[in-house]
Amino acid sequence: MYRYDQFDQALVNARVEQFRDQTTRYLAGELAADEFKHLRLRNGLYVQRFAPMLRIAIPYGTLSSKQLRMLAHIARKYDKGYGHFTTRQNIQFNWPKLETVPDILADLATVEMHAIQTSGNCIRNITSDHLAGVARDELIDPRPYCELTRQWATEHPEFNWLPRKFKFAFSSSTTDRAATQVHDIGVHIIKNAKGEIGYEMVVGGGLGRTPIIGQVIREFLPETDLLSYSEAILRVYNLLGRRDNIYKARIKITVKETGLAKFKEMVEAEWATIKDGPLKLKREDIARFQSFFTSFDYQASAASDTSYAEHLAKDSAFAAWTKRNLKAHRQPGYAIAFLSLKARGVAPGDVTHQQMDAVADLADRYSFGELRATHNQNLVFTDVRQADLYPLWQALAALDLATPNIGLLTDVICCPGLDFCSLSNASSIAVAEEIFDRFESLDYQHDIGEIKLNMSGCMNGCGHHSVGHIGILGVDKKGEEWYQITLGGSSENKASLGDRTGPSVGREHIADAVQTIIQTYLDQRQNEEESFLACYQRVGMPPFKARLYPVAAEQAA
């Protein structure tokens, strides 16, 4: 993974001291609350319903065991003993005290971490495929390009006061696991006909209250032009983006209102004058960043292990876990193992400090001291020897991190909701739990197969409900919690936005409604191979609507 040099360290240390000074001035009454708000947001600090919330960047989801131990320490010392992994591969702490945040940031800086630009109207954490570097369907590891972009975006003097937040996602595989088409800029690293590396640039995607699928602004951008082209897009957006209405301020609206052709023309004109300037990358710069992301020292003998097959045959619980929570690795004898943060009775994405410490130890023992956070709010050990899978599973099971539900219905993606967030209309965590209880039977879940259920507590869509195969959105009706349901959303290759089923349903009926939808799918599917999404795309809304509304209407009466 990327390691800081003196330069990176000095920059992050300076940022800690700057924020300490800003906090001191605010507490001394020398900095107005509204202005401090903008400044603290640029350091990941929100003021939430009950307490401040600090969001810490995990660039493209890659984390070392040492960093994870520091997060455990922060949870213990400054918070209530746990953290929450988000849908953008970050981690949040929900209970720090404002006065202690500079100390938290100083602690983070000792392990090459920070909270810079994790909120506010600026360029946010760069996200990517959580399987970068190990996925079988990958063209090239996207992380060196992510790191280059991260550095370019960090404290960019021109782009700290954009019309609205701005998110990049990178992917370089045949299956898009980074939801690139619903980001402000999605970068697909590709090869052209001549075999040269470059980028398909997608712009103007986004979720929130006006979800839009991004459009291709450039089919092939040469490898060395990534930053200059990004700078051109950002400059046009900074000047053109709307500032009169927060809901129309994202680049997706700018592109929509301007029209892609005109927007592209402006970007290309901007780019023409800067493309051969100091932002043009050199091949050796890229190579230097790539040198941080070489593969681990794999053992050639790992594949000759026979214990794995023996355990599989003997232990059906282990076998169930391997079926759901493992993915094939490029290297024979190794596997990719998912740690499920979606156990029963736990808010999706939450991890305690004890779990973090234990996971850090396991990463050291079994996965080269590194792990990943996924945008589905789980963790991944990317490089586990097959002989180690059984002891790893046993250790994870003892930590309640081995629920075999990756990609299944209870692998719910969910925002913190009413319990923490002042914007939310929904107790999303409680609803997630109810759904968990309803579908707890694993056999039933396996029968349902791959499905993504996403839930957001409000229109801002932090739970990415618009791209859930089943999406649930909390809405407020005269002070009561109601839920709007959408079907058929997807952030995968052919990204699509979910269609609304009809009128929203009340809090007490939402779990029933999900069950009805699932039952309709099971009745409608051609065979077990047809996934929920494929089935919905084939049969459309009518059968779901027919089953859903008589029930809902009757119950509401």
Next chain:
Amino acid sequence: MSALLSSHGVLLTDAHLLLADDESLPGDGALIVSLARWQAESTALLGRAAPVAVKLPNAIDVLSLDDKVLARPLLVLDFPSFADGRAYSQARRLRDRCGYGGLLRATGAAVVIDQLVMLLRTGFDQIQLRADQPQALAVAELLRLRQPWYQPDALQNRFVTLLRQG
């Protein structure tokens, strides 16, 4: 009156009078006028011996400015609210695309201690510090310009990877 600082933190004496649109044109002395006034009265303004600077609204496209505006020795860019950063990009466009080589001055609600470094790194030469900002703190803040930054900018025109190999 708020302090006018150079990019090195030196307190400047401002020879310019900021002329309101409804004020009558004085016979002599350097002026700053709005773009609207400039467009309406450029002949009269150019007829005077003293220099005339133009203050640009942050919503205009600087690419639409004519050569006479771009020949001004000083352009004043506006930051009307704390979180509105359009003039940062106006400054970059004036330098990169319009070839503007005169002085750029930042003025307005966002011209505070906490944005000084960004302003100077984006190419502003003069900082009209907001009236409530302590000048001593502002000068101290300029020390932060010496810390490492990743981007090529108005002060160190190379991308960081090159600096590291330097």
